[in-house]
Amino acid sequence: MTLEASPDHAEVASLLEPLDVGLEPALASLHARLALDAQLIHTLDIAYRIVDSPVGKLLLAATDRGIIRVAFELENHGDVLQLLANTISPRILQAPARLDDAARQLDEYFAGTRREFDLTLDFRLSRGFRLNVLQHLPRIAYGRTESYAEVALAAGSPNAVRAVGTACATNPLPVIVPCHRVVKSDGSFGGYLGGSEAKRALLTLEAAA
Amino acid sequence: MEPEQAAIKKPFEAVVQEQGATVLRVCRAVLGVHDADDAWSDTFLAALQSYPDLPPEANVQAWLVTIAHHKCIDHLRAGSRRALPVDSPPEQPSRLGIPGDGHAELLDAVTGLPPKQRQAVAYHYLAGLPYKDVAALLGGTPDAARRAGADGVKSLRNALADLPALAHSLSKGELR
Numbered sequence: 182m183t184l185e186a187s188p189d190h191a192e193v194a195s196l197l198e199p200l201d202v203g204l205e206p207a208l209a210s211l212h213a214r215l216a217l218d219a220q221l222i223h224t225l226d227i228a229y230r231i232v233d234s235p236v237g238k239l240l241l242a243a244t245d246r247g248i249i250r251v252a253f254e255l256e257n258h259g260d261v262l263q264l265l266a267n268t269i270s271p272r273i274l275q276a277p278a279r280l281d282d283a284a285r286q287l288d289e290y291f292a293g294t295r296r297e298f299d300l301t302l303d304f305r306l307s308r309g310f311r312l313n314v315l316q317h318l319p320r321i322a323y324g325r326t327e328s329y330a331e332v333a334l335a336a337g338s339p340n341a342v343r344a345v346g347t348a349c350a351t352n353p354l355p356v357i358v359p360c361h362r363v364v365k366s367d368g369s370f371g372g373y374l375g376g377s378e379a380k381r382a383l384l385t386l387e388a389a390a
Numbered sequence: 391m392e393p394e395q396a397a398i399k400k401p402f403e404a405v406v407q408e409q410g411a412t413v414l415r416v417c418r419a420v421l422g423v424h425d426a427d428d429a430w431s432d433t434f435l436a437a438l439q440s441y442p443d444l445p446p447e448a449n450v451q452a453w454l455v456t457i458a459h460h461k462c463i464d465h466l467r468a469g470s471r472r473a474l475p476v477d478s479p480p481e482q483p484s485r486l487g488i489p490g491d492g493h494a495e496l497l498d499a500v501t502g503l504p505p506k507q508r509q510a511v512a513y514h515y516l517a518g519l520p521y522k523d524v525a526a527l528l529g530g531t532p533d534a535a536r537r538a539g540a541d542g543v544k545s546l547r548n549a550l551a552d553l554p555a556l557a558h559s560l561s562k563g564e565l566r
Contacts, residue, residue, distance in 0.1 A: 193515040196546045197500070199493040200418045200516075208410050211427060215406070215434050224439045229403075266401045272438055273401035
């Protein structure tokens with residue numbers, strides 16, 4: 182049995198082009214509606230947004246328990262989101278509302294008018310000694326620094342100086358959990374997951390305020 | 391936390407970015423522009439809910455089109471129950487461009503097709519499903535689905551022939 186030759190895809194695509202009128206604005210409002218609806222029925226496991234800052238664009242991500250991730254551009258936001266999909270849940274949407282508070286407090290911090298963050302944090306990505314280290318870091322006062330050795334002592338393992346370095350280098354919540362306040366004993370900056378320029382900028386900001 | 395197990399499943403945001411436009415075109419072709427937004431929302435909300443259970447190797451577009459197909463049927467049924475004749479339908483701002491430029495007429499032509507033809511055209515030509523998969527959604531044989539698609543395209547072509555202004559603009563459009 183022979184059928185008439187199937188119409189050519191390109192021709193049909195041009196026939197159906199009127200369906201594309203206003204497609205982009207419609208998609209933008211549908212996306213916003215999806216984010217709201219998903220939040221409402223508790224199917225949005227991770228909401229994220231991107232904010233501008235003096236140290237580049239920051240990715241902020243939150244679960245229903247709190248902020249779970251802050252990431253510098255240097256870390257590649259796409260990779261960070263993929264890792265969250267793999268380890269927490271792939272139900273991830275760009276949904277700014279859940280991060281309004283965090284975005285506002287970061288703005289204030291970078292403007293020099295906020296010295297402490299008042300945010301609920303989800304520490305699920307860290308465990309063991311690294312978690313001990315992260316929980317100590319907010320006790321280093323704004324504008325002050327501690328050495329890796331001092332942090333090791335405070336976290337209960339004076340010999341674990343290198344492990345403190347690892348804990349800081351893998352801090353899932355940089356800036357908010359101030360690993361930038363941990364520096365080398367000789368006073369040099371030490372490494373930073375946002376790059377040493379970002380670390381310098383944060384410490385300079387805090388020293389000036 | 392077994393990264394290997396789920397490593398290839400993208401964040402759902404990427405699914406929305408990559409497939410959102412196709413699904414909206416499909417919903418528009420099947421339901422018309424007015425009801426398409428609700429069907430799109432229902433589709434992606436349901437997809438988000440069941441996304442963690444989707445096998446990582448699954449064809450995401452075919453999966454979404456299947457969900458959209460069912461959501462569109464829900465809307466078609468609800469619409470036929472809901473539709474009440476009125477003397478003068480309420481005026482709504484048009485999202486379809488300028489009257490007389492042919493867009494609205496062609497959309498009318500699409501929504502004027504019998505449902506099976508609309509669906510076959512949408513699933514095959516907009517979503518790229520092979521007629522075997524279109525038949526699985528619509529019931530019937532792949533040949534019947536192919537005929538429905540071809541008949542739909544023929545009707546659209548005829549509608550276009552009656553609209554010289556549009557034929558002109560579309561012949562320019564073919565350069566894309």
